Amino acid sequence: xxxxxxxxxxxxxxxxxxxxxxxxxxxxxxxxxxxxxxxxxxxxxxxxxxxxxxxxxxxxxxxxxxxxxxxxxxxxxxxxxxxxxxxxxxxxxxxxxxxxxxxxxxxxxxxxxxxxxxxxxxxxxxxxxxxxxxxxxxxxxxxxxxxxxxxxxxxxxxxxxxxxxxxxxxxxxxxxxxxxxxxxxxxxxxxxxxxxxxxxxxxxxxxxxxxxxxxxxxxxxxxxxxxxxxxxxxxxxxxxxxxxxxxxxxxxxxxxxxxxxxxxxxxxxxxxxxxxxxxxxxxxxxxxxxxxxxxxxxxxxxxxxxxxxxxxxxxxxxxxxxxxxxxxxxxxxxxxxxxxxxxxxxxxxxxxxxxxxxxxxxxxxxxxxxxxxxxxxxxxxxxxxxxxxxxxxxxxxxxxxxxxxxxxxxxxxxxxxxxxxxxxxxxxxxxxxxxxxxxxxxxx
Amino acid sequence: xxxxxxxxxxxxxxxxxxxxxxxxxxxxxxxxxxxxxxxxxxxxxxxxxxxxxxxxxxxxxxxxxxxxxxxxxxxxxxxxxxxxxxxxxxxxxxxxxxxxxxxxxxxxxxxxxxxxxxxxxxxxxxxxxxxxxxxxxxxxxxxxxxxxxxxxxxxxxxxxxxxxxxxxxxxxxxxxxxxxxxxxxxxxxxxxxxxxxxxxxxxxxxxxxxxxxxxxxxxxxxxxxxxxxxxxxxxxxxxxxxxxxxxxxxxxxxxxxxxxxxxxxxxxxxxxxxxxxxxxxxxxxxxxxxxxxxxxxxxxxxxxxxxxxxxxxxxxxxxxxxxxxxxxxx
Numbered sequence: 001x002x003x004x005x006x007x008x009x010x011x012x013x014x015x016x017x018x019x020x021x022x023x024x025x026x027x028x029x030x031x032x033x034x035x036x037x038x039x040x041x042x043x044x045x046x047x048x049x050x051x052x053x054x055x056x057x058x059x060x061x062x063x064x065x066x067x068x069x070x071x072x073x074x075x076x077x078x079x080x081x082x083x084x085x086x087x088x089x090x091x092x093x094x095x096x097x098x099x100x101x102x103x104x105x106x107x108x109x110x111x112x113x114x115x116x117x118x119x120x121x122x123x124x125x126x127x128x129x130x131x132x133x134x135x136x137x138x139x140x141x142x143x144x145x146x147x148x149x150x151x152x153x154x155x156x157x158x159x160x161x162x163x164x165x166x167x168x169x170x171x172x173x174x175x176x177x178x179x180x181x182x183x184x185x186x187x188x189x190x191x192x193x194x195x196x197x198x199x200x201x202x203x204x205x206x207x208x209x210x211x212x213x214x215x216x217x218x219x220x221x222x223x224x225x226x227x228x229x230x231x232x233x234x235x236x237x238x239x240x241x242x243x244x245x246x247x248x249x250x251x252x253x254x255x256x257x258x259x260x261x262x263x264x265x266x267x268x269x270x271x272x273x274x275x276x277x278x279x280x281x282x283x284x285x286x287x288x289x290x291x292x293x294x295x296x297x298x299x300x301x302x303x304x305x306x307x308x309x310x311x312x313x314x315x316x317x318x319x320x321x322x323x324x325x326x327x328x329x330x331x332x333x334x335x336x337x338x339x340x341x342x343x344x345x346x347x348x349x350x351x352x353x354x355x356x357x358x359x360x361x362x363x364x365x366x367x368x369x370x371x372x373x374x375x376x377x378x379x380x381x382x383x384x385x386x387x388x389x390x391x392x393x394x395x396x397x398x399x400x401x402x403x404x405x406x407x408x409x410x411x412x413x414x415x416x417x418x419x420x421x422x423x424x425x426x427x428x429x430x431x432x433x434x435x436x437x438x439x440x441x442x443x444x
Numbered sequence: 445x446x447x448x449x450x451x452x453x454x455x456x457x458x459x460x461x462x463x464x465x466x467x468x469x470x471x472x473x474x475x476x477x478x479x480x481x482x483x484x485x486x487x488x489x490x491x492x493x494x495x496x497x498x499x500x501x502x503x504x505x506x507x508x509x510x511x512x513x514x515x516x517x518x519x520x521x522x523x524x525x526x527x528x529x530x531x532x533x534x535x536x537x538x539x540x541x542x543x544x545x546x547x548x549x550x551x552x553x554x555x556x557x558x559x560x561x562x563x564x565x566x567x568x569x570x571x572x573x574x575x576x577x578x579x580x581x582x583x584x585x586x587x588x589x590x591x592x593x594x595x596x597x598x599x600x601x602x603x604x605x606x607x608x609x610x611x612x613x614x615x616x617x618x619x620x621x622x623x624x625x626x627x628x629x630x631x632x633x634x635x636x637x638x639x640x641x642x643x644x645x646x647x648x649x650x651x652x653x654x655x656x657x658x659x660x661x662x663x664x665x666x667x668x669x670x671x672x673x674x675x676x677x678x679x680x681x682x683x684x685x686x687x688x689x690x691x692x693x694x695x696x697x698x699x700x701x702x703x704x705x706x707x708x709x710x711x712x713x714x715x716x717x718x719x720x721x722x723x724x725x726x727x728x729x730x731x732x733x734x735x736x737x738x739x740x741x742x743x744x745x746x747x748x749x750x751x752x753x754x755x756x757x758x759x760x761x762x763x764x765x766x767x768x769x770x771x772x773x774x
Contacts, residue, residue: 018565442516
């Protein structure tokens with residue numbers, strides 16, 4: 001009789017490939033697999049359809065500084081009268097009464113005529129920027145002090161000040177001279193901001209949270225438990241293989257179907273947003289970096305949750321019930337990470353770390369993202385409107401909500417590495433715990 | 445290793461075989477309890493070689509015993525060793541064990557070949573090795589023709605044989621079969637019983653459980669009887685049988701003309717009573733079952749009786765258990 005080896009710690013690759021292959025083929029025969037994957041695809045496809053619809057629509061142009069209005073009904077918009085030195089509030093004073101009368105300009109000339117010209121980076125300290133494109137600040141009728149309302153000695157500029165408070169948070173202040181960059185192009189800004197907000201929101205909520213939790217919830221909880229309940233686990237455990245090995249290889253088999261699925265959906269998302277997104281370019285190549293991070297973060301999330309839910313399934317027959325509080329906790333943590341990315345509680349979640357990867361990538365790919373948000377929230381300062389007027393541009397709010405600093409005060413690259421290592425560690429711990437529970441389990 | 449003093453020429457390289465002396469199965473004072481209910485109590489047993497039948501009624505502890513051996517349950521007391529290793533702590537001995545579980549549920553979506561070859565790889569075989577081994581054992585159990593059919597389409601007997609094939613794929617020294625004949629038709633039973641006997645002839649240690657005495661009887665003489673979690677008897681079935689023959693027995697015969705048959709049967713010395721429970725049957729009482737069985741066929745043939753069935757209602761596990769538990773034990 002052939003000599004049999006006295007250890008199970010050998011031929012890992014063969015055992016692993018056998019169980020992984022087996023698990024994949026088993027998934028293929030289960031209706032639930034196709035239902036879960038189909039529902040995930042449909043949900044994301046619907047969100048993408050909404051996105052394409054939004055991107056295809058026009059954002060209404062607004063005359064933020066009110067200079068397109070003809071207040072005195074003399075047929076000349078306020079901007080033209082100011083430029084030519086007539087009184088915009090007096091119908092008896094207009095360029096038509098000049099020696100060589102001047103025809104009224106079309107109103108569109110005074111809408112979106114002074115857009116953002118911010119040539120700065122988001123760094124701590126005070127910077128000046130901005131160009132008065134329409135000349136309503138540099139107007140020769142203005143005094144020097146009227147041209148320098150922010151009082152920094154430079155006429156017609158904008159001060160952007162990054163300020164780190166004692167609690168570690170960064171605040172930004174915008175002090176603009178009156179009439180500089182005050183009438184931005186809403187369509188251009190909102191299209192870009194909504195595109196970014198969309199990529200971040202579908203990445204964080206659609207991929208990392210929805211796919212990251214629901215795929216493992218329905219596909220990993222039964223990896224060991226279903227076999228234990230049906231009695232087929234006897235076949236596997238009658239072989240010279242450690243139970244924690246079975247636990248790991250089953251989880252790898254689950255990843256073998258979930259990871260390609262996430263990658264395919266992520267590539268589809270990158271293609272849709274790349275072609276349909278804002279900008280003049282045919283395809284937004286830069287965004288691929290964010291999509292890569294979204295795919296990676298989702299893969300890490302499905303790994304950690306897969307281990308967790310598999311372990312819960314081993315622990316209790318109705319492990320899926322135990323998984324639900326975890327899913328609820330993670331949902332709360334996902335929302336918390338949008339509002340307070342530095343919250344301590346996030347460190348006790350999985351999603352907090354996964355979203356950190358997405359945030360860090362967004363910071364790398366869009367280095368001026370926070371400046372862009374500040375710009376949109378300032379939105380020209382609302383000159384020509386009342387004091388309490390919210391001058392922020394459409395899209396800046398959602399973008400502000402869905403983007404966060406990676407937290408922990410780390411640089412983007414370091415944050416990505418740290419988050420990845422923490423999640424690998426979480427997965428390893430959960431494997432250890434799940435394997436230990438499984439090993440101590442009596443199977444009838 | 446003992447040096448070979450008669451060695452001539454170069455030394456032969458021999459592979460070290462771990463724990464050669466350890467018996468395949470060694471249980472010492474093993475108990476398994478659930479709360480205050482004992483599923484198994486104080487079992488001591490050593491088995492090495494040959495086919496051993498484990499007999500017991502449903503709930504006698506057969507499956508508990510096997511699950512303990514297969515490391516699925518942890519003994520409440522005592523120690524279990526498979527080839528010298530505790531299976532609860534270390535699954536290594538399963539490299540030398542094949543197990544056929546009792547559970548009916550199988551992977552219906554797999555082909556017989558897929559099932560056997562996939563699980564062969566868990567023994568550390570490569571894909572190619574597993575393929576060769578799978579084909580070998582499928583031929584051994586006679587499933588080559590249907591190897592590429594889905595298990596879901598198999599008959600009960602084929603499913604049992606597929607399970608046996610899966611257990612044999614690592615060429616095990618110890619084979620444990622939990623109720624392998626349950627639910628099989630007579631033809632499948634015969635095939636599987638022949639397989640088990642063949643394994644015994646090949647020098648493997650085989651442990652097979654059943655609650656039907658006649659099945660075990662056709663496979664092996666060496667039996668272990670479990671009753672209510674206790675080891676009631678251990679040894680040769682025939683020696684148990686011989687004693688059993690001496691206790692009162694009934695033989696029930698269904699005949700066309702019971703009265704005529706009764707007249708002839710009563711002449712046999714060992715018969716001490718004949719009764720007619722209904723119009724078709726006669727019931728013979730005897731102290732010596734063997735003697736009756738040797739004479740009855742001749743009487744039937746000589747006197748031209750038309751007999752449709754001969755039945756020994758007492759010759760089953762229940763009556764053996766009754767005999768053993770009523771103080772007639774060994």
